[in-house]
Amino acid sequence: xxxxxPFEYERATSVDEAIALxxxxxxxxxxxxxxxxxxxxxxxxxxxxxxxxxxxGLSDLDxxxxxxxxxxxxxxxRHAAVLDSPLLAEHYRIFAEAERVIADPLVRNxxxxxxxxxxxxxxxxxxxxxxxxxxxxxxxAASGTRSVDLRDFHRGPYETxxxxxxxxxxxxxxxRPRTGSAYxxxxxxAGDWSIAAVGAFVQIDGxxxxxxxxxxxxxxxxxxACVAAEDQLRGSPATPEAxxxxxxTCARSCHPSADQRGPEDYKRHLVEVLAGRALTxxxxxxxxxxx
Amino acid sequence: MHVNVxxxxxETGADIEARLLLVHYLRNELGLTGTHWGCDTSNCGACTxxxxxxxxxxxxxxxxxxxxxxxxxxxxxxxxxLDPVQQGFVEEHGLQCGFCTPGMMMTARALLDRDPDPDEAxxxxxxxxxxxxxxxxxxxxxxxxxxxxxxxxxxxxxxEGAGV
Numbered sequence: 001x002x003x004x005x006p007f008e009y010e011r012a013t014s015v016d017e018a019i020a021l022x023x024x025x026x027x028x029x030x031x032x033x034x035x036x037x038x039x040x041x042x043x044x045x046x047x048x049x050x051x052x053x054x055x056x057g058l059s060d061l062d063x064x065x066x067x068x069x070x071x072x073x074x075x076x077x078r079h080a081a082v083l084d085s086p087l088l089a090e091h092y093r094i095f096a097e098a099e100r101v102i103a104d105p106l107v108r109n110x111x112x113x114x115x116x117x118x119x120x121x122x123x124x125x126x127x128x129x130x131x132x133x134x135x136x137x138x139x140x141a142a143s144g145t146r147s148v149d150l151r152d153f154h155r156g157p158y159e160t161x162x163x164x165x166x167x168x169x170x171x172x173x174x175x176r177p178r179t180g181s182a183y184x185x186x187x188x189x190a191g192d193w194s195i196a197a198v199g200a201f202v203q204i205d206g207x208x209x210x211x212x213x214x215x216x217x218x219x220x221x222x223x224x225a226c227v228a229a230e231d232q233l234r235g236s237p238a239t240p241e242a243x244x245x246x247x248x249t250c251a252r253s254c255h256p257s258a259d260q261r262g263p264e265d266y267k268r269h270l271v272e273v274l275a276g277r278a279l280t281x282x283x284x285x286x287x288x289x290x291x
Numbered sequence: 292m293h294v295n296v297x298x299x300x301x302e303t304g305a306d307i308e309a310r311l312l313l314v315h316y317l318r319n320e321l322g323l324t325g326t327h328w329g330c331d332t333s334n335c336g337a338c339t340x341x342x343x344x345x346x347x348x349x350x351x352x353x354x355x356x357x358x359x360x361x362x363x364x365x366x367x368x369x370x371x372x373l374d375p376v377q378q379g380f381v382e383e384h385g386l387q388c389g390f391c392t393p394g395m396m397m398t399a400r401a402l403l404d405r406d407p408d409p410d411e412a413x414x415x416x417x418x419x420x421x422x423x424x425x426x427x428x429x430x431x432x433x434x435x436x437x438x439x440x441x442x443x444x445x446x447x448x449x450x451e452g453a454g455v
Contacts, residue, residue, distance in 0.1 A: 002331045008310035009292055009355050036333055039351050043331070054308070056356060071389055104420025106336055106398065110347045191334070
């Protein structure tokens with residue numbers, strides 16, 4: 001029987017109350033949303049917070065909406081809502097393609113966008129999605145609200161820019177015209193973490209790639225991205241040769257480790273193949289040639 | 292801490308440790324052992340119950356998170372008669388050992404409430420968080436289809452009876 005170590009349980013009914021509770025209980029307190037990352041870690045005693053602050057009551061952080069020239073996703077948005085969102089489907093297919101392969105429908109009913117990002121598992125899928133899209137995280141402390149680029153959000157495995165008395169409010173993604181996006185993941189079995197996964201968006205101007213983002217997870221890519229491959233593609237013609245060269249760069253520049261999911265060379269091979277597919281699909285979608 | 296949870300329409304309450312999981316609250320505090328406790332790692336789905344109408348894995352939900360909320364378990368499926376999903380599992384031999392069955396049925400009921408006429412691919416996707424260790428998926432899918440077909444027939448008969 002797996003049981004978490006004892007903890008104190010608090011419930012926040014507002015963002016301010018959550019911050020006040022974090023401040024009062026100190027560094028050994030943790031926020032819990034869906035709990036589908038944190039509770040399994042607590043059962044294994046890999047996480048042992050002394051106080052859990054339940055923020056499931058913060059339904060005002062559950063939204064996906066256009067705000068100015070960005071799409072904002074509230075931290076309490078459940079994965080199932082991301083998968084089903086017509087707004088996200090219209091602008092970024094990468095979301096539904098990633099969500100479809102995150103855990104299973106029951107877990108997606110409960111797990112949240114904010115929880116996944118703040119858990120900061122090095123194999124997490126949405127981290128690669130938001131890194132590819134160069135989103136930014138909006139974080140609130142008692143002293144005010146600040147914004148952090150998603151590419152500076154992760155400080156290491158299971159560590160983020162969110163401080164001990166702060167809460168992630170939302171993630172914002174720029175809306176881009178003439179853009180296609182895609183997510184490609186290989187897993188050992190349905191619902192598992194990635195062996196490797198690559199997400200991309202490509203913006204097209206005529207035959208030229210005017211902007212591009214590449215997100216990579218589970219293989220030690222710095223900031224869940226590949227800046228070198230993006231630089232290589234930006235301004236170049238949208239050809240199969242350019243895509244192949246960028247995919248090879250992705251494979252070279254990541255840092256996979258050998259584990260039960262496979263050896264290093266296999267993972268690099270996967271990254272190259274998946275990056276090639278994600279970029280090719282993104283280009284076709286940007287051109288309106290693929291659904 | 293004290294929790295009050297509406298379970299299958301009835302008020303329940305208990306003084307519990309904060310770390311008590313919802314599955315153990317249902318089974319040990321309330322004696323509702325229809326909800327099965329399986330892998331304990333949010334993989335197998337045997338512990339699936341509804342929380343405010345949404346199927347979730349109760350081994351990865353704290354009982355405290357259900358405080359003030361509504362839970363529906365497999366015991367809450369049966370009305371005057373068996374729920375069509377339950378009847379479907381009977382008719383189509385949808386269970387062998389029966390361990391996954393409560394979770395399967397709670398997921399299937401939620402699916403049919405949202406999508407009364409799901410095709411096979413939709414059913415497979417919907418139950419992908421519920422594992423059958425007997426690998427009896429074919430008959431489970433037939434059971435869900437049986438329920439969908441019979442509910443559609445019942446609805447049509449109701450409408451005819453009402454003169455619609």
